Amino acid sequence: MTRPTRRTLLSASATAALAVPVTSGKAATIAGVLPWAPNAVTPPEAVTPGGWRYFTPEEAEAIDAIVARLIPADDLGPGAKEAGCTVFIDRQLAGPYGGHDTLYMEGPFPADPLPQQGVQSQVTPRQHYRAGLAALAAYCKATFAGKGFAALDTEAQDKLLAGLESNAVKLPGADGRAFFAAVLGNTMEGFFADPVHGGNRDLAGWKLIGFPGARYDYRDVIAKPNQAYALPPVGLQGRPDWRNKP
Amino acid sequence: MRAAGLVLLALLLAPVARAEDAQVARGRALATAGDCVACHTAPGGGDFAGGLALETPFGIIRTANLTPDKTTGIGTWSAEDFRVAMREGVRPDGMHLYPAFPYPYYARVAPADVDAIFAYLRTLKPVANAVDRDTLPFPYSIRGLMRGWNLLFLGGQPFTPDPKRSAEFNRGAYLAEGLGHCGACHTPLERFGSSNNAAYLQANRIAGWTAPNITADARLGIGAWSIEEIVAYLHTGANSTSLASGPMAEVVTHSTSQMPVEDLRAIAVYLKERGAAGAPAPAPVAPNDPAMQAGQAIFVDTCGACHGRDGAGVSGVFPRLAGNPVVVQDDPGSLARVVLGGARAAATSGAPTSPAMPAFGYRLDDRQVAAVLTYIRNAWGNAAAAVPPAAVGEMRSALVARAP
Numbered sequence: 313m314t315r316p317t318r319r320t321l322l323s324a325s326a327t328a329a330l331a332v333p334v335t336s337g338k339a340a341t342i343a344g345v346l347p348w349a350p351n352a353v354t355p356p357e358a359v360t361p362g363g364w365r366y367f368t369p370e371e372a373e374a375i376d377a378i379v380a381r382l383i384p385a386d387d388l389g390p391g392a393k394e395a396g397c398t399v400f401i402d403r404q405l406a407g408p409y410g411g412h413d414t415l416y417m418e419g420p421f422p423a424d425p426l427p428q429q430g431v432q433s434q435v436t437p438r439q440h441y442r443a444g445l446a447a448l449a450a451y452c453k454a455t456f457a458g459k460g461f462a463a464l465d466t467e468a469q470d471k472l473l474a475g476l477e478s479n480a481v482k483l484p485g486a487d488g489r490a491f492f493a494a495v496l497g498n499t500m501e502g503f504f505a506d507p508v509h510g511g512n513r514d515l516a517g518w519k520l521i522g523f524p525g526a527r528y529d530y531r532d533v534i535a536k537p538n539q540a541y542a543l544p545p546v547g548l549q550g551r552p553d554w555r556n557k558p
Numbered sequence: 559m560r561a562a563g564l565v566l567l568a569l570l571l572a573p574v575a576r577a578e579d580a581q582v583a584r585g586r587a588l589a590t591a592g593d594c595v596a597c598h599t600a601p602g603g604g605d606f607a608g609g610l611a612l613e614t615p616f617g618i619i620r621t622a623n624l625t626p627d628k629t630t631g632i633g634t635w636s637a638e639d640f641r642v643a644m645r646e647g648v649r650p651d652g653m654h655l656y657p658a659f660p661y662p663y664y665a666r667v668a669p670a671d672v673d674a675i676f677a678y679l680r681t682l683k684p685v686a687n688a689v690d691r692d693t694l695p696f697p698y699s700i701r702g703l704m705r706g707w708n709l710l711f712l713g714g715q716p717f718t719p720d721p722k723r724s725a726e727f728n729r730g731a732y733l734a735e736g737l738g739h740c741g742a743c744h745t746p747l748e749r750f751g752s753s754n755n756a757a758y759l760q761a762n763r764i765a766g767w768t769a770p771n772i773t774a775d776a777r778l779g780i781g782a783w784s785i786e787e788i789v790a791y792l793h794t795g796a797n798s799t800s801l802a803s804g805p806m807a808e809v810v811t812h813s814t815s816q817m818p819v820e821d822l823r824a825i826a827v828y829l830k831e832r833g834a835a836g837a838p839a840p841a842p843v844a845p846n847d848p849a850m851q852a853g854q855a856i857f858v859d860t861c862g863a864c865h866g867r868d869g870a871g872v873s874g875v876f877p878r879l880a881g882n883p884v885v886v887q888d889d890p891g892s893l894a895r896v897v898l899g900g901a902r903a904a905a906t907s908g909a910p911t912s913p914a915m916p917a918f919g920y921r922l923d924d925r926q927v928a929a930v931l932t933y934i935r936n937a938w939g940n941a942a943a944a945v946p947p948a949a950v951g952e953m954r955s956a957l958v959a960r961a962p
Binding site for chain 1: 858898910
């Protein structure tokens, strides 16, 4: 047997030290290529039309009427109601957004948080809409001789909405301004989100502002400034031209 | 201190690495050229320990354990036993092997090379892995039937060089027709599972993939590729047109990327010079065909970002579609499979990126996949038959059935 020299012993010890397998913890070591599997897709679940998942029919009727005034149909195209914003909001409220499922929902809940602090309320969107719509219904019933918001003429609707926005109108037992802000924000989200989520039906929102949608590649137009972009908008589920009818 | 002592003891007792016997080294290289490990290794199992489920038209066959384990491997075999198995498809116990083990190809391998492979396999660490070797349904479960099959189909002719050809061509022919067994996948099978040698290397459907035409045909085969491009494809899995994916990615990873470049060059010379065979281009599907119109819209929105609106791709990263023979094969099976489920390119030291294509089966229905495939097969100068939606549907069902 040959005696190890100082040099071989040192280098061998270093090798032995490096070769100690790391087995503790849950971290995995990936060597070579990243793992890959066929059909590995996690697409957003497409909203199925028809019916309401959270709203009562009366609530849906009121939201339909509100969003129709926030983005009304006109000669530029469909409005928020026609584009399915009520469906969008209903499905959002029924899903994880509606319960703030992904937010930290334990206290403390400061009464007057800084804007930078984001959502600080213990009220979930589901509770917010239910209470806000109930307060609006009660306000309308008392103020307009038993009529609901949807039954008002558009002029009265606009006046009431403007009053909520400016805080001039006080709803019984609810913050009208915060409710108005929530509906306005969600309506814009529905109007401009991908149609897979239930709003922006027939890409109405994107057509209105000229947004080309879920495209990845502008190499063929990047050197053509100030020229109209010719391709129509496309959603995650395609566009009408994709249909290959039998 | 005690742990350090143990390390020292282990070092002193460690066997001194012996210089590898020349025959074993040759056997290792030949086993690499034959890509034995690809079929004789199950996912998660030991190398050469067998157990991989091979899909054949007749049913699933599990591959043999080639390690020298005495009970579950080939530890008790003699070199002569191995020679008979490789060249005649018969085990030492007299049982016939199925030609999913491509012994009709290995019959062309020189006996000295077969012995070298055996010598190499003897050096592997024995792995105890009992494989159920009898999974085929009746009547294919009757292995004796292979006796008649062999009479009909087994050529059994050892390779003889063609004196009218270059030494390089003959080297390539020996590798490709023998151990490389290219034809086992790339030649269509006849009814009883033998290679149809009249259509040698003219494309085949195997295990749910299209093994394309690799004759020198300029449209369907590798005729338009230079020797260098063929070598680059085999050596790295990528060239200016194509990326190896599916079973060919495994071939590149385990076999051709590990082979000497001179051998790859010889195979390229052989493929380029041995002849061309392929149907002439059909008339392309008209651009105003509804499938072409829908296909173009889908392509521009879905595929063009990587493959380019003009189908030019990006060399080494995104396969070129314009003028790519893979796109215009008669069988659109691989195309449908790749669009439905995605694909991953081989990773080699020469092309380590291993780009992957995402799956689109979740948002394109069978008619839409058929339309986009019909489009890429008939745009930019390509011409091939329209893809029927039913063919996509069959592939979709097969992929679902295959999913673990």
